[in-house]
Amino acid sequence: MYRLIPLLFLGLNIVVPAPAALATDPPTVLITGSSRGIGLEFTRQYAEKGWNVIATARSPKDDNLLQALAKVYNNISLETLDVTDHRDIDNLADKLHSQPIDVLINNAGISGGRNTQQFGSTDYSVFENVMNINVLGPLKITEAFIDHVAASDQKKIINISSTEGRLSMIRGSRMYFYRASKAALNMMMRNVALATKDKGVIIGIITPGLVDTDFLAGSRLPKQLMLAPQVSVERSISTIARLTPELSGKYVANTGEVMSW
Amino acid sequence: MRITALTFALGVLLTCASSSALVANPPTVLITGASRGIGLEFARQYAERGWNVIATARTPADDNLLQDLISEHENVTVEELDVTNHAEIDALAKKLKDQPIDILISNAGISGGYENQIFGKLKYKSFDDVFAVNVKGPLKIAEAFINHVAASEQKKLVNISSTEGRFSQLRGGGGYFYRGSKSALNMAMRNVALAVKSKGVIVGILTPGFVDTDFTARFDSQLKITVEESVSKQIAVIDNMTPDMSGVYVSHEGIKMSW
Numbered sequence: 001m002y003r004l005i006p007l008l009f010l011g012l013n014i015v016v017p018a019p020a021a022l023a024t025d026p027p028t029v030l031i032t033g034s035s036r037g038i039g040l041e042f043t044r045q046y047a048e049k050g051w052n053v054i055a056t057a058r059s060p061k062d063d064n065l066l067q068a069l070a071k072v073y074n075n076i077s078l079e080t081l082d083v084t085d086h087r088d089i090d091n092l093a094d095k096l097h098s099q100p101i102d103v104l105i106n107n108a109g110i111s112g113g114r115n116t117q118q119f120g121s122t123d124y125s126v127f128e129n130v131m132n133i134n135v136l137g138p139l140k141i142t143e144a145f146i147d148h149v150a151a152s153d154q155k156k157i158i159n160i161s162s163t164e165g166r167l168s169m170i171r172g173s174r175m176y177f178y179r180a181s182k183a184a185l186n187m188m189m190r191n192v193a194l195a196t197k198d199k200g201v202i203i204g205i206i207t208p209g210l211v212d213t214d215f216l217a218g219s220r221l222p223k224q225l226m227l228a229p230q231v232s233v234e235r236s237i238s239t240i241a242r243l244t245p246e247l248s249g250k251y252v253a254n255t256g257e258v259m260s261w
Numbered sequence: 262m263r264i265t266a267l268t269f270a271l272g273v274l275l276t277c278a279s280s281s282a283l284v285a286n287p288p289t290v291l292i293t294g295a296s297r298g299i300g301l302e303f304a305r306q307y308a309e310r311g312w313n314v315i316a317t318a319r320t321p322a323d324d325n326l327l328q329d330l331i332s333e334h335e336n337v338t339v340e341e342l343d344v345t346n347h348a349e350i351d352a353l354a355k356k357l358k359d360q361p362i363d364i365l366i367s368n369a370g371i372s373g374g375y376e377n378q379i380f381g382k383l384k385y386k387s388f389d390d391v392f393a394v395n396v397k398g399p400l401k402i403a404e405a406f407i408n409h410v411a412a413s414e415q416k417k418l419v420n421i422s423s424t425e426g427r428f429s430q431l432r433g434g435g436g437y438f439y440r441g442s443k444s445a446l447n448m449a450m451r452n453v454a455l456a457v458k459s460k461g462v463i464v465g466i467l468t469p470g471f472v473d474t475d476f477t478a479r480f481d482s483q484l485k486i487t488v489e490e491s492v493s494k495q496i497a498v499i500d501n502m503t504p505d506m507s508g509v510y511v512s513h514e515g516i517k518m519s520w
Contacts, residue, residue: 119404119453120456122401131388139383146381167447167451168519170451172455173454173455176449179452180449182448183445184445187440190428191431191436195434260429260519
């Protein structure tokens with residue numbers, strides 16, 4: 001009779017419920033620009049881990065992929081957010097005022113296009129848009145949500161940057177506005193890290209690698225050089241999980257390697 | 262013998278009377294933001310060397326110090342230019358289309374105000390102003406005047422940046438927009454350097470040091486250097502700028518810096 005008990009125990013272990021139900025008080029992650037690409041993949045992977053996911057996009061009701069994800073996982077909630085609309089940002093922060101946010105991912109970003117940012121043929125109207133989305137958005141969101149993050153367990157604000165913002169390593173002369181926006185984002189977040197230290201908030205500046213999404217559509221880069229979104233995001237999530245206060249305000253690749261600016 | 266001596270004496274007298282007469286076919290330097298501070302000092306020092314100086318400012322008619330400079334030196338001309346006004350930049354480039362420019366100094370810059378850049382109370386309108394002057398201005402000017410510079414002998418396009426844009430040396434928080442603008446300027450000009458290499462143009466990214474002008478008025482510090490010292494050192498760096506310094510982050514002491 002007693003020999004059966006270990007077997008029964010084994011049997012119990014086999015019947016494991018779906019991941020989302022196991023975690024009590026799961027951490028919360030908020031992701032901007034979650035309708036496609038890297039943002040969508042972050043949403044999917046955190047949802048699978050059982051986190052409480054707040055996925056934002058400009059018009060989530062039109063985003064089929066995001067809607068489909070939200071149907072599969074009941075731990076995903078969708079919020080409308082245009083990162084260039086500062087009132088929108090304040091309203092959302094207000095709506096979520098009693099929600100601690102363990103990881104906030106400033107992912108929404110645009111490239112500005114290929115033909116508008118070459119020396120001699122720059123379209124300065126694009127400059128505004130690129131700066132508003134890639135730099136001011138993350139900065140305003142960080143300001144608006146700093147207390148939500150500080151109130152959480154993990155206290156991490158992650159900014160998706162790019163090696164295109166890496167002054168010490170750029171190749172060729174192109175994407176002026178995009179590169180300048182990532183250099184500016186890096187500098188601002190390096191600065192913000194100094195300001196948020198006393199709240200214990202860790203500011204991550206992470207580069208996703210060359211990822212095969214719409215963002216690189218039309219690029220002449222061979223696909224073999226690109227990372228699948230799943231791989232890029234897996235690595236980033238792992239790096240985020242291992243981010244310590246010493247890495248706050250540092251320039252980190254999705255593999256976890258600290259880079260020179 | 263006396264006639265020769267007299268002629269000689271006259272020649273010396275005439276030469277001393279006009280400081281610009283010594284240099285035949287002087288090089289040309291164009292300086293933005295020349296109404297005060299570093300810009301005004303650049304104008305003054307280049308004028309004293311006998312260069313052909315084109316000093317630009319937003320409202321030169323109201324700038325007493327600049328007007329004084331013009332009255333002292335016949336080799337200084339003044340042009341009205343607001344670096345945030347791209348139509349004005351294009352118009353000036355067109356007006357000066359036959360004028361080779363040996364050195365173009367994008368000096369005009371603003372801090373955005375310390376009070377507008379406190380985390381938690383950021384005034385985002387200031388960001389627009391700071392980036393319009395400190396980033397778009399120099400980039401647009403580089404585009405509009407690249408051929409003027411390429412047509413000259415020295416071919417130098419110099420941008421006054423700041424160590425406040427330097428990642429590897431940040432001290433304390435604050436100045437979010439200003440610092441961001443200088444990092445963005447550095448990146449833009451690093452890019453421009455690559456783009457204009459084939460034209461033989463050298464793009465300088467220079468830091469002036471901690472200079473005692475209106476710009477740093479709110480800081481009370483013994484560490485500030487005079488504008489005379491900053492500019493004479495910067496001019497020496499510019500004099501010695503070679504193609505391998507293009508797109509490189511250099512201090513007023515001529516030291517190459519990491520970003």
